[in-house]
Amino acid sequence: MTRIIDGNEVADGIRSELESCVETLESAGVTPGLATVLMSDDGASETYVSMKQRACAELGIESVHAELDPTEPTDVLLERIDDLNADPAVHGILVQLPLPDHIDDRAVLERIEPTKDVDGFHPENAGLLVAGEPRFKPCTPHGIQRLLAAADVDTEGKDAVVVGRSNIVGKPMANLLIQKADGGNATTTVCHSRTADLGEKTRQADVVIAAAGYPELIDGSMIGEGATVIDVGVNRVEADTEKGYELVGDVEFESAKAKADAITPVPGGVGPMTIAMLLYNTVKAASIQADVPVSLP
Structure with missing residues (x-):
């Protein structure tokens, strides 16, 4: 019999184990925070962001959402990322892809503070992955x-x-x-x-x-x-x-x-599993930034 690999079951197990990590952080006065940035009127992208926000709420991660007009220039998006980089309550930043065609994707991904890059797409994090010392795995x-x-x-x-x-x-x-x-x-x-x-x-x-x-x-x-x-x-x-x-x-x-x-x-x-590992990376980011060790699953 062919085995069907149930991603929901595996993801639920990881999310359950992350609960103790969130409790450890909260006992130290730290609530993990994830910022989602949406610059699209694509229905699928909106759905994906909503799913991520809901998953954060279920685990006890604070969710901040920034929605930008998809006709705005790259600089407007970069300024919003700068604000999130400077916000100590935000431990992870996720810019929902794809971005509009006129946006410079590379400039956007490089603008995210590497320790908040919970997607793992910043060149610094990509390099650490290649070197075998990943900070955040995509x-x-x-x-x-x-x-x-x-x-x-x-x-x-x-x-x-x-x-x-x-x-x-x-x-x-x-x-x-x-x-x-x-x-x-x-x-x-x-x-x-x-x-x-x-x-x-x-x-x-x-x-x-x-x-x-x-x-x-x-x-x-x-x-x-x-x-x-x-x-x-x-x-x-x-x-x-x-x-x-x-x-x-x-x-x-x-x-x-x-x-x-x-x-x-x-x-x-x-x-x-993609959403479960986003939660994992957000908790890890909060642990790194707050210098509070947690036992990640």
Whole structure:
């Protein structure tokens, strides 16, 4: 029987363990604070921010929200980030991506104080990750690492293929997999839109992580028998439903499930873990800034 890796269950366990960390901080007079910044009228982005705010409230993290007109220039966004950098009650800053086309994404990510960069996208934090000394692991790759561990998938000595090379998932995921550390030590290949014969690469993998952003790009014919499949994709496709669409991953679930030993569903796989690890990073940021040690899960 193929195992379905339940991201909700694993995420709930991490969030439960974080409660004691929040209590430790509060006993020292510190309430972790996360600022979310939204500069978009995209419905999906608004939903993601609302989910993150709700998760903060449930754990006892103070949530500050800044919403900017998406037609404003980059400087307006940078000034708002400066305000949040200077606010001692804000321990983590998350700028919801994607930003409008006219915004300089790099300037925005570099403006966030590195110790408040709970997404882990600032160049300083990206460099620490590559060096094997991460301050904050990016939330989705870290969440995937935790999912693999929860499913008893040992990556040491295994062949892993990451499909996608984004700065948000693909690149940091590959870096985590090659680290000489728990959850790493894998021989890792990064594939992308210009990879010749993608299926040839993925069929050889013990672990396939699909993060390309293309609906059902990978099907069962591209999966080796007994592989572990982690599907990061969340794609809206037209469907005969009340909403007029359904959510599918980058993996064609049914055919891949027939070949895999373990697989994540969409939804309910990687998504809940991304939010759980955002909470983890926010608590860690508060611990660092307040110099109050906590026992992170």
